[in-house]
Amino acid sequence: MEKKSQQSKRQSTNGITLVDIWSVQCGECFKWRLIPTEEEFEEIRSKFTKDPFVCSKKPGVSCDDPADIERDDTRTWVIHKPGIPKTPSGFKRRLVMRKDFSKMDCYYDAANGKRLRASTDVLKFLDKFPKFKNDVSLADFSFTGPKIM
Numbered sequence: 001m002e003k004k005s006q007q008s009k010r011q012s013t014n015g016i017t018l019v020d021i022w023s024v025q026c027g028e029c030f031k032w033r034l035i036p037t038e039e040e041f042e043e044i045r046s047k048f049t050k051d052p053f054v055c056s057k058k059p060g061v062s063c064d065d066p067a068d069i070e071r072d073d074t075r076t077w078v079i080h081k082p083g084i085p086k087t088p089s090g091f092k093r094r095l096v097m098r099k100d101f102s103k104m105d106c107y108y109d110a111a112n113g114k115r116l117r118a119s120t121d122v123l124k125f126l127d128k129f130p131k132f133k134n135d136v137s138l139a140d141f142s143f144t145g146p147k148i149m
């Protein structure tokens, strides 16, 4: 069975997609565990290939406990590729669901208000604002959006 990290999304009426839960699947028992914050989710996702998630990484939880959540039709589920780099500090990674639910677009907002939509934008950004080169490189960005289930 393929190990996955995943988040669930719901679409609000104005078309803006809000994440309401973050969850990851245990590599041993395959139960889904809720992750409280996006930051923790990103941390797990960035290390997922080398360091798969297991239930015991959640405090007080083991594989014997029932799953935190089951996949069902009341939510739209999207699957994140494991190994996406943790969002560099000072940047915010944004995921936006297309209106037809066909895919999610991914971009980054920098602290200075610049929006990066592709690798070429990152390179231009680093050229224009060289001070960021101390902290970030192209490898810190991934524009691969999650897959819709």
Ligand SMILES: [Zn+2]
Binding pocket: 026, 027, 028, 029, 030, 031, 054, 055, 056, 062, 063, 064
């Ligand atoms: Zn488990």
